[in-house]
Structures are given as structure tokens and as C-alpha cells.
Amino acid sequence: MIAFGVIEGFLRFSVMAAIVLERIKVVGTLGLGAPLVILLMMMMMVLPLPPFLLDLLFTFNIAFSLLILLVTIYTLRPLDFAVFPSVLLVATLLRLSLNVASTRVVLLEGHQGPDAAGKVIEAFGEFVIGGNYAVGMVVFIILVIINFVVVTKGAGRVSEVSARFTLDAMPGKQMAIDADLNAGLINQEEARARRQEVSREADFYGSMDGASKFVRGDAIAGILILLINVIGGLIVGMLQHGLSFSEALHNYTLLAIGDGLVAQIPSLLLSVASAMIVTRVSSSSENIGAQFSAQFLADHRPLGLSAGVVGLLGLIPGMPNLAFLLLAAALGSSSYAIFKRRRREREQAEARVAARPPGSPEVKELGWDDVMSVDLIGLEVGYRLIPLVDKSQGGQLTSKIKGVRKKLSQELGFLIPSVHIRDNLDLAPNAYRISLLGVIVGEAEVFPDRLMAINPGQVYGTLNGIEGKDPAFGLDAIWIDPDQREHAQTLGYTVVDPGTVVVTHLSHLLQSHAHQLLGHQETQQLLDMLAKSMPRLVEDLTPKTLPLSVIVKVLQNLLQENVPIRDMRTIAETLAEFGGRSQDPGVLTAVVRAALGRLIVQKISGLEKEIPVLTLDPDLEQLLQKILQTAGQEGAGIEPGLAEQLLKSLEEKAQKLEMEGHPAILLVSSPVRPWLARFVRHSIPGLNVLAYNEIPEDRQVRVVASIGQRG
Known part of the structure; x- marks a missing residue:
């Protein structure tokens, strides 16, 4: 009957909860949620509550804790549930307020029997532990040990370490954002959003470090409240209500243990939720269940070996053979199912490759089309780097190169030509090569399945990996596994992916060889654009004053000395003024540099x-x-x-x-x-x-x- 009463209470509360949840959005939009919760807690601490209302609140506490746990399980990233520390505080205070309210009812009405404090406490005192307070005491102590010693202590330690590592890694993450911004891989808005995310991450783990102390204190409070209820109940029952020692011990101990179990179960759920959210690895596309399936059940061999070991144990005489053999069969069948699935996927991939129609090149006469022109900018990659440039395989290198071209075009003042990307089987599998006008200007090797940790000049430890050099600036670097990213950033390294390494190298070479990319065609296009707004200036400049070849040489000299040519108006006016006196590109470059003095000095020293x-x-x-x-x-x-x-x-x-x-x-x-x-x-x-x-x-x-x- 007690169990059916509890089930009836849960069903009644579920109907009421559905109505309340429909009103949560309205209350939240009015800004009344937090004040109402605080007012409810104060009422529970001060005003006596009837047992029926206590049953509803205890049921709500359990459901609320379970809801928090499920939200943490299905959250993709810890920052998606950034309000968790505040929710943890509210849930802890709500549970402690319920403890105060239930303690009042237990001490006032406990002499009437184990059902004096409501059906929920009675159910946990009678049904869960069989009405035996000694068993209840042992179960309560075990729950407290699990919660306090194992889960809470471990979650608190993880929160503390995560907060320290996150704060230590902030400079490295900021440097990585600045490097991507300078390389043109991201714009100002994306950089601002990433900086805000880094700041929110540090705030979150700092808050979790403090919030874990709430759970730890709650576990200690549960032990103290249980002892206070037992001792206070004995005193009240024996001295005020004339109960015998055994009767008072039975009634008040069952009520105290039932009250303690009702509080400890939500506390344990919150502790597990806290530990889960601080120990998980961020993923933007998978929750914990998906990550478990993808990583734990990806290979059939561990399951097969486990099935063999368990099966051998099941054949030993005296062992529970049926249980071991059933488990071995389950593991073996799971291993075989995963093996069949992997083999089927491999066969389907091979079938798709085999289904591609073979090329049948036509034999035709040679022509001028067969003479390959020289690429202005070329990028050749080894076959292992093809996934970096293949969009169908998730490659982002081509989009990053477009970002670099856009940024350099805006900075230098002329359109950077397109980059011709192709694979080259003559290169090493992990190698790439950059050429300008058919001449190789840079080459290096990258590891597509690793990350490059660059030593910016001062780091606080060493890393395990493949030693190398940053190809753009020659800094010492180490190729590390992706799971070492956070640790490397904590030590002060700047961590970048292989695609960023390639585009940073490309950007550096394009900047240093920009003068080779500017020719007569590009210069004429710059003059045509200027002529749309200042046609008379362009008419006076060329061909009347200076030939186009001299203007090209002056612009190339400026680019070679890292002077942008964005201000074509000033350049054209200066050349038009001094072109009649001299046509020496060196002399004209000097006078143009003097005219661009403000730009040159500001680019070097800022506004000082x-x-x-x-x-x-x-x-x-x-x-x-x-x-x-x-x-x-x-x-x-x-x-x-x-x-x-x-x-x-x-x-x-x-x-x-x-x-x-x-x-x-x-x-x-x-x-x-x-x-x-x-x-x-x-x-x-x-x-x-x-x-x-x-x-x-x-x-x-x-x-x-x-x-x-x-x-």
C-alpha cells in the first residue's frame, strides 16, 4: 500500500508539474523566477508545512535533480549549460530548506508514528529499507560515502584543476586567436566571439570550482541533520510525549533516516551531474551517449577478448557458470555485430570506388593548349594532405586560403591572384610546396592527424611529440596529438592545426614576395579604378608623363620594402608631379616614400x-x-x-x-x-x-x- 501511495503521489505531481512548466517561460520573461524561489525557500524555513505539501516538494526536489542530470548528459559542451553553477546553488539551498521544514515536522509529529511526516519519508523509511533502522543507517552511511568521498571529492578536484589549467591556457588561446586574425583566417567579429568564449570558459570553470564546495558542504550537512534529528527526536519523544526509549528510537530514527535518504538521493544526482559536466570533453556535435558509442564501441576486438576471458571464467567449476556464460555470449555477439558492420562499410566504400567509370582519354593532336602556363601562385600537396583541400572530406584549406587572399589584398592594395592547388605524387606524403611564377619559394611537412604546438619564446614545460619548426617564422615547434591541445596551451604553447600552418606559411611568403605578383596588368587595373574617380589625374600621369613600365617598377619597389600601395591617389599625384624631372624608378620611389611618410611611420610605430x-x-x-x-x-x-x-x-x-x-x-x-x-x-x-x-x-x-x- 505504501508503494502505491508513493506512485499515486508521483502521478499527481506530474500533472501539477506540467502546468507549472507551462508557466515558467512567462515567469522568466517577467524576471520573477529567482525572487519566487528565494521567497519559497524562506517560507519553508519559517512556516510549518503540512505533510502533503512536503510530499509534493520532496517529489519536486527529486525530479528537479534528475532533470539537471539529464540536461548535463545531453549537453554538447559545458558552456551550453553555463548557468549550471547557479542552478547547483539553488538546488542545494532548496534541499536544505526542505530539510529544515521536514525536521520541524519530524520533531513535532514524530510521536504519532513513521507516517507523521508524509508518505514520501514513510516510503523511504518503510519500503526502501524494510522498516529496519539499522539497515537504513548502513544504507545512508554508504550513500554518504559514495557522495562525499568518491563523487564530490573527485568532482571538486577536477573543477579545481580545470579552473587552474583554463586560466593558465588563456594567454595561449588569445595568441592563437590573434594569429588566426592576422593570417586572415577569421574576421574581427569571429575573433571577438572566440575571445568572449575563452573568457566565458574561464568564468565557468572558476564558478564550478566554487560550486563544488556547495555539494561538499551539503553532504556534511546531511550527516549532521540526521544526527540532530535522531538525538532531538529521542529527547522530544521521551521527555515531552512519554514514549519509551525503544519506541522513540524506532519512530524518530526511521523518520530521520527516511528524511536523510530523501535528501541524499537528489544530492547524489547533483554530484554526478557536477562531476559529469567538469569531466567531459567539449564537442560541438555529439553528446555523451554519442561519444560513448563512437569511441568505446568503435572496435570489435576489445569486446571479443573480453567475451573470451569471461567465457573461460564461466567454465571453471564452482563459479556462477550461467551468469558468466550469458555475459560472454552477449559480449561475443556485440563484437561480431560490430565486426560485420565495419566490414559492410568497408565493402560499400570499395564498391563505390570500383563503380567509378574508368577514364578513356581520347588521342588527339598536340596544340598550344597542351603547353601549360606558369601559375602565378601554386600549392602542391602530397597525397596524405589531400583531405585538407578536399571539401567533400571536410577540408577547410581552400576557404582559409581565400581568407588570406582577401586580407592581403585589403592590406597591400591590389588583388592577390588565385592559388592553383594540385596534388603531386612526387612529393613526400606529408609534404607541400609553394611556388611563385613557377619558382619554388617554400616547402615543408605537416602531419594532418596532429596539431603543431609552437614555442613563442617562453614556455613552462615540455611536450611529447615530433619535433619540428614553424615553416613561416622558423620557431621551434612540436607536432602533438589532438588530445594534448589543452595541456600544451596551459604550458604556454601556441597550438594550431595543419591547415593553419600551411596558410600562415603561404601568407608570409605572399607578403615577402608581393612585388613579384604585381605586373603591368595589375597596375593598369589599379589605374583604371583610379580613373573612375580621377580621370584627369590618370591622363596626366600615363602615358603623358611616365610610361607604364616605370610606374610598375615604382610600385614593385614600394611593395618590396613592405609599403602598401592602397593610397593610389597620393602615389599617382606624386609621380605626376616629379615624373617630368626624372624617370629613374629609384628617385621616384624615394619621393613617393616621402609622400607616404605618415602611412609608413604609422604602420611601424602606431600612433606614438x-x-x-x-x-x-x-x-x-x-x-x-x-x-x-x-x-x-x-x-x-x-x-x-x-x-x-x-x-x-x-x-x-x-x-x-x-x-x-x-x-x-x-x-x-x-x-x-x-x-x-x-x-x-x-x-x-x-x-x-x-x-x-x-x-x-x-x-x-x-x-x-x-x-x-x-x-
Whole structure:
């Protein structure tokens, strides 16, 4: 009868819960949800509740905890249930409020019998533990040990470690976002969204670290409340109601244990939910059940070996043979079913490949179409890298390359040509090769099933993997397994996928060889675009003042020195003004650079008003001018010893400036600047060589060192 009463109570509550859930959205939109819950908790602590209402609230507490557990199971990512720490606090306070309300009823009405505090507590005291308070005490202690020692302690430790690792990994994740943004793989909105997600992740695990203490405290409170109920019940029953010791012990202990079990079961469900959400791995497409099926039951061999071991144990005399053999049969049949499914999938894949019609090339005469033209930009990949570029296999490399082309086109000022991608069986399986105008400018190897952990200069540990180098900038790197991503970011590494490695290398090479990609056709298109808004300027410039070939050479010189050509109006006006005086591309490049001084300086030093610079000693600068006047801009007359000493001094001072957080700038006179720029271009790539007339008037120069000065 007691069990049927409990079932009837659950059915009544389910009808009421359906009505309440329909009103939750309305209450939430009005902002009344949290105040109503707090008011309900205060009422349960202060006002006496009838047993029937206690039954409804206890049933709601169990259902609420079960609902939270199921939500965590079906949540794809922990951040999809970011409100979980707050829900955990509310559920804990609700359960403690119920404990206060039930304790009042137990102590006031417990002398009437085990049913004085409602049907739910009576059911857990009589039906669940058979009316034996000794058994109930043991069951309660076991539940507390499971909850407090195993689940809660483990979840708390995982939350603490996850919070610390997440906070330590934030700089590496931010660097990875900045690297993708700089490479053109993502735009500003995507970068902002990813930064917000990183911040939300840190906040979530930090909150979970604190929320786990609620569950731990709740387990301790359950033990104390049980002891208080038993001792208080004995005192009230014997002294106020005249019950015998055995009768008081029986009534109040059963009620206290029933009350404790009713509270411990929802507490255990919440502890499991808390442990599950902090121990799971984020996935944007699979819940825990799907991940279990995909990872635990992916191979038939573990199930087959387990079936064999269990079957051998079942054949030993004296063992429960039937149970072992039935389990062995179940494991064996599951293993065979997985084996058949995998073999059927393999046969279907082979059948699809075999069904493709073989090509039958027609024999035809050779023509000019058979002469292959040179690709402006080419990317060749080995056969293991084909999935990176094949969209049907989930490859994202082509879309990332489009993002790089768009970003570089906007930065440099002209359209970057398309990248011709093709496979090359002559390459190593994991190798790729980048060519410009048919000439190979870079090649490297990547591992499509691994991630590259790049050492940005300071890390806090080592990683297991395949050592290598970042192909774009030559930094030390290690190819790691994907499951080491979080650990590597915690140690300070910048972790990128193979596709990002390739496009970053491509972007770096396109930037450094941009002048080779600009030709007559691209220059004419730039002039045609300018002519739409300023036709008279373009008419005066070419062919009246300068031939197109000279304009092309000037633009190539600018790109070679990392000067964007976005401001075509200023470039065209300057060339039109000075083109009548000289048609030397070097002279015209110098005057255009002076006109673009604001752009050049802002690109190097930002908006800083004071610019720290290096200069040459006046005697050394005069010596270089005399040599260049005699030997020409090639500088063939400079002694090797002087050149080596100059290069060494410039490298030391440039490194010192960069370590202080300033861009390395060398300020020299206009005649010396072109030769010095070529001289340090490959030896000291971070050193910017500017002329005095390229510094805007609103910028102040601060000389921090003079190269060649005798101390």
C-alpha cells in the first residue's frame, strides 16, 4: 500500500508539474523566477508545512535533480549549460530548506508514528529499507560515502584543476586567436566571439570550482541533520510525549533516516551531474551517449577478448557458470555485430570506388593548349594532405586560403591572384610546396592527424611529440596529438592545426614576395579604378608623363620594402608631379616614400608621438655617401670589414630596441637609405630603414643610439 501511495503521489505531481512548466517561460520573461524561489525557500524555513505539501516538494526536489542530470548528459559542451553553477546553488539551498521544514515536522509529529511526516519519508523509511533502522543507517552511511568521498571529492578536484589549467591556457588561446586574425583566417567579429568564449570558459570553470564546495558542504550537512534529528527526536519523544526509549528510537530514527535518504538521493544526482559536466570533453556535435558509442564501441576486438576471458571464467567449476556464460555470449555477439558492420562499410566504400567509370582519354593532336602556363601562385600537396583541400572530406584549406587572399589584398592594395592547388605524387606524403611564377619559394611537412604546438619564446614545460619548426617564422615547434591541445596551451604553447600552418606559411611568403605578383596588368587595373574617380589625374600621369613600365617598377619597389600601395591617389599625384624631372624608378620611389611618410611611420610605430630611432654617426654616414657616389647604389666599394662591423652593430642595437618593446628604426639621409635598406633586408628583417624626410612633422624623434660613434 505504501508503494502505491508513493506512485499515486508521483502521478499527481506530474500533472501539477506540467502546468507549472507551462508557466515558467512567462515567469522568466517577467524576471520573477529567482525572487519566487528565494521567497519559497524562506517560507519553508519559517512556516510549518503540512505533510502533503512536503510530499509534493520532496517529489519536486527529486525530479528537479534528475532533470539537471539529464540536461548535463545531453549537453554538447559545458558552456551550453553555463548557468549550471547557479542552478547547483539553488538546488542545494532548496534541499536544505526542505530539510529544515521536514525536521520541524519530524520533531513535532514524530510521536504519532513513521507516517507523521508524509508518505514520501514513510516510503523511504518503510519500503526502501524494510522498516529496519539499522539497515537504513548502513544504507545512508554508504550513500554518504559514495557522495562525499568518491563523487564530490573527485568532482571538486577536477573543477579545481580545470579552473587552474583554463586560466593558465588563456594567454595561449588569445595568441592563437590573434594569429588566426592576422593570417586572415577569421574576421574581427569571429575573433571577438572566440575571445568572449575563452573568457566565458574561464568564468565557468572558476564558478564550478566554487560550486563544488556547495555539494561538499551539503553532504556534511546531511550527516549532521540526521544526527540532530535522531538525538532531538529521542529527547522530544521521551521527555515531552512519554514514549519509551525503544519506541522513540524506532519512530524518530526511521523518520530521520527516511528524511536523510530523501535528501541524499537528489544530492547524489547533483554530484554526478557536477562531476559529469567538469569531466567531459567539449564537442560541438555529439553528446555523451554519442561519444560513448563512437569511441568505446568503435572496435570489435576489445569486446571479443573480453567475451573470451569471461567465457573461460564461466567454465571453471564452482563459479556462477550461467551468469558468466550469458555475459560472454552477449559480449561475443556485440563484437561480431560490430565486426560485420565495419566490414559492410568497408565493402560499400570499395564498391563505390570500383563503380567509378574508368577514364578513356581520347588521342588527339598536340596544340598550344597542351603547353601549360606558369601559375602565378601554386600549392602542391602530397597525397596524405589531400583531405585538407578536399571539401567533400571536410577540408577547410581552400576557404582559409581565400581568407588570406582577401586580407592581403585589403592590406597591400591590389588583388592577390588565385592559388592553383594540385596534388603531386612526387612529393613526400606529408609534404607541400609553394611556388611563385613557377619558382619554388617554400616547402615543408605537416602531419594532418596532429596539431603543431609552437614555442613563442617562453614556455613552462615540455611536450611529447615530433619535433619540428614553424615553416613561416622558423620557431621551434612540436607536432602533438589532438588530445594534448589543452595541456600544451596551459604550458604556454601556441597550438594550431595543419591547415593553419600551411596558410600562415603561404601568407608570409605572399607578403615577402608581393612585388613579384604585381605586373603591368595589375597596375593598369589599379589605374583604371583610379580613373573612375580621377580621370584627369590618370591622363596626366600615363602615358603623358611616365610610361607604364616605370610606374610598375615604382610600385614593385614600394611593395618590396613592405609599403602598401592602397593610397593610389597620393602615389599617382606624386609621380605626376616629379615624373617630368626624372624617370629613374629609384628617385621616384624615394619621393613617393616621402609622400607616404605618415602611412609608413604609422604602420611601424602606431600612433606614438615620440619615436625612438637609431642613427649613423655623421662621419660614418658621410663615408658611406662618398663610397655610394663613387661605386653606385650597389655599394661594391665598401670594405667587407666595415660592412660586417656595421651589420653587427645594427643587429645588437635593433635587438635591444625590440626587447624594450619598441620597433627597430634606423634613420638616415635619403641618398644612403636605399642601399642600407637592401643591406639589412635579409640579415636584420625586423629593422626598418627610414629617411629623414619620411618622418611626419607631428612626430618627435628620440635618438637612442648612434651607430659607429666612437666612445
